Amino acid sequence: MDPIFKLGYSNVKVNENYLQSPNLTEIALLIHKLTKNQEECDNIQVPFACESTKLYRNLMGYGFFVVFVLSIVGNCLNLFIYNSDQIRFYIAIRMLCTKLLMNTLMMVLLVPQALRIMQYWEPGSRVDRWYWKLWPYQAYCLNVFGFCAMWLTVLMTAECYIHVFFPSQSKTICTKRNVSKGYLAIAIVGMLLSLIYPFNRKIHFYNKCELLIVKIRISETFWMRLYEKIHTVANLFLAIVIPLTLLVFMTASIVWKLIIRGAESGIAQRFSAEKRCVTRITLITTLLQYKVSKINMQVCHRLLN
Numbered sequence: 001m002d003p004i005f006k007l008g009y010s011n012v013k014v015n016e017n018y019l020q021s022p023n024l025t026e027i028a029l030l031i032h033k034l035t036k037n038q039e040e041c042d043n044i045q046v047p048f049a050c051e052s053t054k055l056y057r058n059l060m061g062y063g064f065f066v067v068f069v070l071s072i073v074g075n076c077l078n079l080f081i082y083n084s085d086q087i088r089f090y091i092a093i094r095m096l097c098t099k100l101l102m103n104t105l106m107m108v109l110l111v112p113q114a115l116r117i118m119q120y121w122e123p124g125s126r127v128d129r130w131y132w133k134l135w136p137y138q139a140y141c142l143n144v145f146g147f148c149a150m151w152l153t154v155l156m157t158a159e160c161y162i163h164v165f166f167p168s169q170s171k172t173i174c175t176k177r178n179v180s181k182g183y184l185a186i187a188i189v190g191m192l193l194s195l196i197y198p199f200n201r202k203i204h205f206y207n208k209c210e211l212l213i214v215k216i217r218i219s220e221t222f223w224m225r226l227y228e229k230i231h232t233v234a235n236l237f238l239a240i241v242i243p244l245t246l247l248v249f250m251t252a253s254i255v256w257k258l259i260i261r262g263a264e265s266g267i268a269q270r271f272s273a274e275k276r277c278v279t280r281i282t283l284i285t286t287l288l289q290y291k292v293s294k295i296n297m298q299v300c301h302r303l304l305n
Contacts, residue, residue: 061118064110071107075100091174092156098183099152102145109142124212129205132214136201140194147190147239154243155182161250164257193238196231200224 078100082093112131121127163170204215218228 057117057119061114064114064117068107068111068114072104075104091176091179092159095152095156095159095179099149099156102149102152106142106145106149109138109145112138128212132203132205135203135216136198139197139201143194143197144187144190147193148186150239150243151186151190154246155179155186157247157250157254161254164254189238193231193235196227200227 079097082088082097082100088094115121116128116131121131159174162173166173200218202217202219204217206213206215218224
């Protein structure tokens with residue numbers, strides 16, 4: 001046999017032996033695994049991906065701090081005006097001051113979220129992990145303050161409604177003691193209704209494709225799923241439907257009584273200038289609260305469907 005032919009034949013035999021060796025199978029499996037991992041990394045859905053867009057970062061990050069500064073300055077000015085000698089003794093004004101404090105606390109609690117969106121700290125850092133660990137408690141406080149602010153608006157409107165339609169009984173109904181009882185009832189219901197966030201919102205971290213993935217998980221047990229459904233329905237009615245219905249009914253009644261029928265009955269002239277000012281402030285606050293809450297109703301409607 002020709003030496004060159006022998007050399008080529010021997011190489012072919014070596015390659016055939018190599019192809020049949022277990023090493024090639026391991027390499028093929030490794031390549032397949034790497035390819036599959038790369039496909040998973042390419043198709044991975046990173047939570048909160050919209051937060052990485054420039055528009056979202058500008059609106060919810062830098063834009064938030066513009067609104068934050070304006071709200072703090074505006075709330076401080078309103079508190080200064082509402083505590084003047086002319087109107088500070090009205091119960092509605094005191095409830096409005098309490099609502100302003102609630103709104104201020106809500107804005108302060110949203111500062112860490114805005115800083116995270118602005119990427120003030122690195123994703124996956126120690127600060128980022130602490131943020132997500134405390135996130136259920138942040139959501140709890142935000143929902144409690146929002147619930148209380150909503151029902152404080154209802155109380156303000158109810159106080160105005162009683163003065164307009166039941167002026168002879170208003171002094172016995174609208175007392176500091178009854179207002180304090182209303183505060184306590186609203187706070188208790190709000191805290192109980194929001195317990196689901198620290199109770200059934202667990203934060204899990206895992207690394208994948210050199211990314212720290214954050215998962216907010218809920219329990220899949222029967223009782224917890226039932227609790228979630230009860231919470232959704234209760235939150236829809238207690239935080240949105242019932243207060244909004246009361247606000248619309250009482251506001252429409254007050255407007256009808258004071259504006260439409262006011263010229264005929266002369267009831268508007270019975271109020272002092274300070275009381276008319278307080279009534280206007282209450283109606284404006286009610287309309288703004290109704291406008292904001294319509295968005296929440298649409299969100300809950302989508303969740304239930």
